[in-house]
Amino acid sequence: MTQWLDAAAFNDIEDEDVARFDHEGRTFAIYRIEDNVFASDGLCTHEHVHLADGLVMGHVIECPKHNGRFDVRDGRPLCAPVCEKLRTYPAKVEGGRIFIEV
Structure with missing residues (x-):
């Protein structure tokens, strides 16, 4: 069963930025x-580093540890050392809040 989680206020995240959201051990x-x-798993598929500490450039998140990159729209890896896709989740804005479907 999927559910929509209230993850953050839209205005709390600046344009071309990323925020960490923890929920029930994830x-x-x-x-x-x-x-x-957009929303994805918060840990890099390469060495499980928090992506919220990374750099966003356009639709790309760069992992802060080894500079691997993912497209945040679909999670596909864009350069080494990452080779495993990042899981993504539907996201929407309602009433100034960001919700993700998990």
Whole structure:
């Protein structure tokens, strides 16, 4: 069963930035790019580093440890050392809040 989780206030995340969201022992990364929001697992698939500490450039998140990159729209790896896709989740904005579906 899926559910929508209230993850953050839209205005708390700056444009082209990422925020960490923890829920029931899981970590997610919430991205704001222009007026769009995206969500993924919060740990890099390479060495399980928090992606919220990384750098967002356009639709790309760069892992802070080894500079691996993922497309936040679909989780696909874009350069070494990452080779495993990042799991992504539907995200939406309602009433100034960001919700993710897990």
